Amino acid sequence: MSDRERSRDASDGTGGDHPLLEVDGLRKYFADDDSILDRLLGSDGRSVKAVDGVSFAIQEGETLGLVGESGCGKSTTGETLLALQDPTDGDVRFDGESVFGRDDLTAFRRRAQVVFQDPFSSLDPRQTAGAIVTEPLVIHGLPDTDPGVRTEADVTVEGLDPDRVEVRVGDDVDRVVEPVDGVATVHVTVRRQGGTVSASVAEDLTARVVRGADSDDGSGRGEPVVVEVSLGRSLSEIRRDRAKELLERVGLSADQVDRYPHEFSGGQRQRIGIARALALEPDFLVLDEPVSALDVSVQAQILNLLSDLQEELGLTYLFIAHDLSVVRHISDRVAVMYLGEIVERGPVDAIFEDPQHPYTQALLDSVPRADTSEQGRRVDALAGDVPSPRDPPAGCRFHTRCPHAREACRAEAPGDYEAEVPGQRAACFRLIDDHPYWDSEPIDVAAERAERDRSTDDGAGDATADDD
Ligand code: SF4
Structure with missing residues (x-):
């Protein structure tokens, strides 16, 4: 192992020593035969590896951006670390204490909340804004009184x-x-x-x-x-007053407390979702694509609101997004996920200005920009579909799409290697000068993809002929 290579460590690369959240080797597999349909169609017994050995830490008051294409496992990571899903393996420590080992998650749930992507489906249309915002208070029996006080x-x-x-x-x-x-x-x-x-x-x-x-x-x-x-x-009445305070805090008006979700715009509904997440006065929020469903102008307003709230309330964020440009404005550090694994992480400027992993480079190249000086930039860098998480490619999982792939990449999975910038790490052999990767044969990824597509089409044709 090179001296630039280190084992995967939940606390590395964070630049701080007060992690509020530490995720260590988190795995979430979904059994293949969970549904009746799966059983009828015949399960092949392989589980879907939605999250496969993810480790990171988030310092108090920090925002970690978690990015990747749809289906890469980022939302499942957020749900699992909040214990909304049972983990398959690994651990999550919140404020130094294991989350999955707790008998009672009540205290954790008060401190760790979530804002969902879709402000239209995440609010109950039959509840008023006040009822939606105070629902967590009702569930937790708050505000409560302590006989010991x-x-x-x-x-x-x-x-x-x-x-x-x-x-x-x-x-x-x-x-x-x-x-x-x-x-x-x-x-x-x-x-x-x-x-x-x-x-x-x-x-x-x-x-x-x-x-x-x-x-x-x-x-x-x-x-x-x-x-x-x-x-x-x-x-x-106390809860209703609290709802009014929260609505005002997120930029709405107290007299909107009795209105229903359909009476609000998309941005206003997301503000209600944020107010609901703040009701229990949490320390940590998972923001799961909180602006993806909104117009660009509204996105900026919600991002500014989240930044202001973070500063005022000392919040810590995990900001999940598929859009790298959104993540840049709010994150201190960024982690990039591909097929259930983190392939690169580091300070936000390093990730955007000098990405080390070919997947991060391709994601950045795919972001549309208005700058005319970049008209020649490749926007089709991320060709091909994401392979199935049920049967991820051997070796480096990105080798079926990577423009730099060599034979060594399908023979061995890369480790997690340090880059030049402190705190930046990537899972790619190209960071290791003396790795056998450099002497192995390049893979013609485009030709292999075309071959795979051809055999898939032939298979479909045969199936049709048989059916006939
Ligand atoms: S290890 Fe190989 S396939 Fe994987 S990202 Fe690096 S160059 Fe590409």
Whole structure:
């Protein structure tokens, strides 16, 4: 093994040492005979290797872009690391703790949420925007109260003797007041004005003078004043207020809370999807093609919103996309997937300016650009279909489409090799100067593809003749 070659490591190449998410050797295979149709048609017993040994880490506050063609396994990776699918093998650690080893995923699910691609099908048309956004709160029974949390008041008194004032705080105000070290503190002001005593509270609560409101005799002594601080609203009213806050946070209006999905545009629906993902105040979001179904002008608005939210809330993103140009604007690092494997990863500028893997190069060459100086650039670089993940090619999985493929590429699977740029790595023999790849015979990929297409056509013709 060359000194530039290293074993696949979940934490390599991230440029940081506070990974929020670590994915290590993740595999997700789908059994071939899962459906009745498969059984009727006769399964060949081979599973679909949707995700096949994927490792990466995402630092706190970072965005990792995960890109590749449709069917490469990127969405399955996102769903599996969120434990929405059972893994076949491998591990995912979130904040240092294994996800798949947990008996109860409730705490993980509160911290890790997903935004789906299609803002039309991902929202229930029978629910209002408010109901959609608050659904995660209802499912998780939030906001909840913890009997172990103590409540207390920090009281400011104006115009009367502080010893005459008693403030009683409800046990459940921790539903809306974040406790610190097990104590939920509310800030109450009690003041006398013109013989009348009133109370206000800084938090989103209700403060009410229940005794002594009008009993001040001007001497500063009089009936004791009792103030009660409570939620003042039902749980459903608290959730509705939270929905309004979330809608405003994603650029919608609070008075749209009672509207239905069909009353919103595509971009507005995706904003609702983002608000729903934020309802549980997560730390990590899987953004699964969140702008693919939107017009280009709307895409930019949603990307800006996601960037702003990340900055304001300190979020960490896995941004899944097939469009490299979208990924560039939001990612710190990029990982490129092909047929269930990560073939290249690195800092976003290195991936775009000096891609090392032929697949990444072909993806970049396929991105339409307006720059007239690049009119001669190849846009058909990524020829041929993606092979079946049920029977991926031996050796390097990209060798059936790679313009640089040689015989060595079908004999052996490449490792994960370091490039010149720190943190950039690619699974291609061309990064290794003294690899036998360089002495092996080139493969005529186009001729082999044409031959495969011919035999497929002949097979189809024979089948038709037999049927006849
Ligand atoms: S290992 Fe060979 S087939 Fe695979 S990407 Fe590199 S050159 Fe192409």
